[in-house]
Amino acid sequence: MTPLLQVRGITKYYGARLGCRDVAFDLYPGEVMGIVGESGSGKSTLLGCLAGQLEPDAGEVLFDTRADGPRDTLAMSEPERRMLSRTDWAFVHQHARDGLRMGVSAGGNVGERLMAVGARHYGDIRSQATDWLGRVEIPDDRIDDRPTAFSGGMQQRLQIARNLVTGPRLVFMDEPTGGLDVSVQARLLDLLRGLVREMGLSAIIVTHDLAVVRLLADRLMVMKDGHVVESGLTDQVLDDPQHGYTQLLVSSVLQV
Amino acid sequence: MSDYNFAYLDEQTKRMIRRAILKGLAVPGYQVPFASREMPMPYGWGTGGVQVSAATLTPEDRFKVIDQGADDTTNAVSIRKFFERTAGVEVTEETEAATIIQTRHRIPEAPLSEDQILVYQVPIPEPLRFLEPRETETRKMHSLEEYGLMHVKLYEDISQHGAIATAYAYPVKVEGRYVMDPSPIPKFDNPKLADCPAIQLFGAGREQRIYALPPYSDVVSLDFEDHPFEASKADHPCDLCGARDSYLDEVITDDRGGRMFVCSDTDYCRTRQAQGHLGAQLAAKQEGAA
Numbered sequence: 001m002t003p004l005l006q007v008r009g010i011t012k013y014y015g016a017r018l019g020c021r022d023v024a025f026d027l028y029p030g031e032v033m034g035i036v037g038e039s040g041s042g043k044s045t046l047l048g049c050l051a052g053q054l055e056p057d058a059g060e061v062l063f064d065t066r067a068d069g070p071r072d073t074l075a076m077s078e079p080e081r082r083m084l085s086r087t088d089w090a091f092v093h094q095h096a097r098d099g100l101r102m103g104v105s106a107g108g109n110v111g112e113r114l115m116a117v118g119a120r121h122y123g124d125i126r127s128q129a130t131d132w133l134g135r136v137e138i139p140d141d142r143i144d145d146r147p148t149a150f151s152g153g154m155q156q157r158l159q160i161a162r163n164l165v166t167g168p169r170l171v172f173m174d175e176p177t178g179g180l181d182v183s184v185q186a187r188l189l190d191l192l193r194g195l196v197r198e199m200g201l202s203a204i205i206v207t208h209d210l211a212v213v214r215l216l217a218d219r220l221m222v223m224k225d226g227h228v229v230e231s232g233l234t235d236q237v238l239d240d241p242q243h244g245y246t247q248l249l250v251s252s253v254l255q256v
Numbered sequence: 257m258s259d260y261n262f263a264y265l266d267e268q269t270k271r272m273i274r275r276a277i278l279k280g281l282a283v284p285g286y287q288v289p290f291a292s293r294e295m296p297m298p299y300g301w302g303t304g305g306v307q308v309s310a311a312t313l314t315p316e317d318r319f320k321v322i323d324q325g326a327d328d329t330t331n332a333v334s335i336r337k338f339f340e341r342t343a344g345v346e347v348t349e350e351t352e353a354a355t356i357i358q359t360r361h362r363i364p365e366a367p368l369s370e371d372q373i374l375v376y377q378v379p380i381p382e383p384l385r386f387l388e389p390r391e392t393e394t395r396k397m398h399s400l401e402e403y404g405l406m407h408v409k410l411y412e413d414i415s416q417h418g419a420i421a422t423a424y425a426y427p428v429k430v431e432g433r434y435v436m437d438p439s440p441i442p443k444f445d446n447p448k449l450a451d452c453p454a455i456q457l458f459g460a461g462r463e464q465r466i467y468a469l470p471p472y473s474d475v476v477s478l479d480f481e482d483h484p485f486e487a488s489k490a491d492h493p494c495d496l497c498g499a500r501d502s503y504l505d506e507v508i509t510d511d512r513g514g515r516m517f518v519c520s521d522t523d524y525c526r527t528r529q530a531q532g533h534l535g536a537q538l539a540a541k542q543e544g545a546a
Contacts, residue, residue, distance in 0.1 A: 079400045079464025086404075101387075101408075107415055108408050115411065122414055122480040144415050 002064050004029045004170060004202050010049050012058035018226040019045035025061070025221065025231070029169070030198060034202045036210060036249065042226040043206040044174060045254045050204065051091055052081045053173045063088075063170070072199030086116050090163035094175035096155035098177060100147045101163070106133060106158055107143040119139075132161040136191060153184035156193065164195060171196075171203040177212055189215050210253055214238060222246045263343040265308040269293055273466070277457055278382035280468035285430030286398075292464040300361060302335060302460025307513035309358045312373055312457070313339065318346045319448035320354035325362040325503070325520035331358075338434050351523050363422070363445040365502045365524040368454035370471060371516040378460040381467065383427045383437040402434050406478060414483055423488065436467065436475075443477070444489045444503045477492045492517040495537035497528035 003026040014021035020042035020165050027033050032228065048054035050061055052073055062070040066088065073081055085091070093099040100109055110129040111119070119125050130140055137152075147155050156176065176192065177185040192218055196203060205216055213220055213234055221231040222243065230243040231256040241247045276290035282451075282485065295492045296302040313319065319339050323332040327349040335358060336347050348354050351366040358375040366447050368374060382396045387405045397403070406427050426443040438449055439458060449456065449469065456469040457463040467477065491505040495516040502524055504517040516537050517523035529538070 014351050034269060049283055080401065082400060104408055108412050114400065117406040120407070120481050122411065123482050125411065126415070163521055180303055 001028060002070065003027055003062075004064050004100045005032075005050070005204075006062040006070065007050065010046060010056050010061070010064070012045050012049055012054060012056045017055075018042070020049070020223070020226045023221075025228075027170075027204065029100045029202055031219065032201075032205065032217045034220045035204065035223060036213055036220065037223035038208065038249075041223040043208075043223055044225075046223070047174055047204065049208045051089065052085060053091075054206055055165060058213055086113055087166055089167050090166075090171045091170040092156075092159055092163055092171065092176050093175040094178045096152070096159045098149065099159040100155065102147050105144045105146055106138065106150070109147065109162045110165050113162065115254075116164060128165060128214060132168045133158075135195070136161040137187075153180055153188060154186060156180065157196050160192070160195070163167065164199070164201075165230055167199070169202060171201050172206075173205045174202060174208075175207050176205065177207070185212075192216060210250065211239060222249065243251030260342040260459070263313045263339065263345075263540070265293065265307065265310045265534075269307075270311040272336070273307055276466040277311065277468060280457070281455070281464050281470045283434075284469055284473050285434030285436040285467060287467045289464055290466050290488045292461045293460065297334070299462040300379060301331060302377040303457030303507075304466070305358050305360070305375050306335060306338070306459075308375045308457050308459035308466060309335075309339065309356060309459060312356060313343050313345060313346065315331050315343070315387045317355045318353055319343075319347050319400075320348050320351065322357065322362060322521070323360045324505075325364070325524075326522045327520060349523050350527075351521075353417050360478045361440050361442075362503070362520060363441055363448045365499075365519070365521045366441065367529075369453060370453040372454040374452075374454050374456045376441075376456065376458045378437070378439040378458045378463075378465070381437055381458065381465040382483065383425075384518040401433070401515075406435055407480070410478060410483075414480070414521075420479065420485070425500075426485075428453065429478060430469065431474050432476075435473075435478070438475075442489070442503055443485075446475075446477045446485070447487055449473075450453050451489060479481075488511040490517050493535060494525060494528075495535040497525045497533045497538075498535040499528055499533070502520055523524070 008024050011021045012021040023046055039045050049056040055211060060072045061074055063073050064070050081191060089106050103217045107129040110132050111125040130143060133143055136156060138154055147216040148157055153253045177188055217234045220234040220237045222229050238250055241250050263372055269441050273290060276288045280288045295306055309397055321332040321336040339345055340347055345509040351364040356373045360377045382394055382407060387409055387520040388394050410420050424442050425437055426446055428436050428438055450473050457469055460465045477485040494504060495499045496518050502519045502521060505520045507516050507518055
């Protein structure tokens with residue numbers, strides 16, 4: 001089986017400071033990869049490089065495109081990369097405000113990606129938006145409300161609906177549950193897990209919350225100071241951490 | 257002979273503006289940046305249109321200015337006088353007789369011809385501006401042809417009002433490529449943009465942009481398959497000349513609900529009245545006088 005994403009030697013410096021160095025992994029279709037580490041460990045830098053938002057100094061990111069098979073997304077032209085990012089890719093931001101248009105209604109937010117890939121039938125766009133709002137448990141009668149009128153959890157669910165409406169194959173998530181209270185987090189995780197299974201999505205989730213990766217991720221990468229210090233199956237890494245930093249991380253989780 | 261250089265601007269400035277115009281004509285709908293000059297009028301009063309007119313005027317031209325279709329409003333009169341004084345060109349109020357027509361917010365009702373130039377005053381040239389405030393981003397969207405956002409605006413209209421409620425500055429796509437703001441003309445005028453024999457030039461002075469439509473351009477108003485574009489106007493004949501095909505202004509005549517609809521294009525209305533066409537209210541008034 002061809003990996004959906006092959007990452008080779010991704011290195012990014014901010015001037016003299018290291019963002020991340022020599023990161024490599026394969027992601028197979030339907031697989032969810034978690035990236036954990038403390039603040040400043042290079043998680044978000046790595047995610048930005050993979051999603052084409054940052055330009056790495058070295059390395060390649062091969063994505064298995066529908067048309068031409070594996071291609072280096074970093075060598076693609078910008079129109080091609082932006083096309084990918086509105087069709088086959090999705091990016092869920094930590095803050096819903098970064099991923100939504102706050103001045104546009106919920107339906108418009110969900111419909112934007114459809115219209116961006118050429119949908120020009122209002123009725124179809126509207127019914128797809130309604131369908132997706134239902135899937136993320138936002139009531140139908142909120143479709144014409146703006147996200148500013150939504151709670152934090154609803155905004156985050158709306159962001160997910162907006163991203164998944166074009167049926168992407170790869171989802172990048174940056175702290176998707178950050179800033180939400182635990183019961184809302186639990187429902188969001190439940191929803192994400194359901195969608196990932198149902199749609200057979202591959203996902204890369206960056207988080208510092210070990211419970212989130214335990215629940216969602218099949219495999220785990222632990223980062224520290226821009227390096228990957230440990231990787232493996234999620235349960236294996238969390239239950240039997242080998243690297244000193246991972247041991248520290250696992251033992252630092254507060255027990256209720 | 258006036259003490260001004262012909263048409264106020266110096267020759268080098270006019271050359272710079274002409275280069276921008278030619279580039280605009282070569283890439284229809286593309287917003288060409290230009291070094292807009294201070295003009296002796298405030299921004300928002302047509303500084304862009306005036307500069308484009310100044311750069312296209314020749315001593316042989318006959319110049320006409322309309323403001324919302326009318327020849328006799330402050331804006332139109334002062335711009336017309338400005339060029340009468342600084343360029344010494346002939347002026348006219350007749351659409352057919354003019355070679356250059358500067359317009360604010362209307363396209364004349366009378367059909368234009370190949371030897372005419374229509375100059376629009378544009379307040380905000382960027383159709384995506386209210387959806388995406390960053391200029392760097394909108395330029396990228398134009399260059400990569402990412403126009404999904406424009407439809408998001410129309411979608412919002414339908415979801416809130418049941419129909420596309422945008423009534424003026426209705427976005428168009430030019431030659432299947434650039435999405436363009438036609439300046440705040442009513443959408444009634446949008447069909448006249450397409451396949452027009454005259455050259456159409458758009459000048460935005462404050463925003464420092466010039467764009468253009470060469471003659472007989474393909475201009476399509478954006479819409480949805482199930483909510484097609486519709487040119488709309490007040491459903492009423494003109495009360496002065498009886499015209500049913502022209503764009504109308506509603507005029508409140510007293511404080512007891514009296515009102516009349518009149519052609520916004522004054523030259524068109526006057527011409528029709530001279531030909532003997534009579535609208536309902538004018539007929540009633542003449543009867544009362546007789």
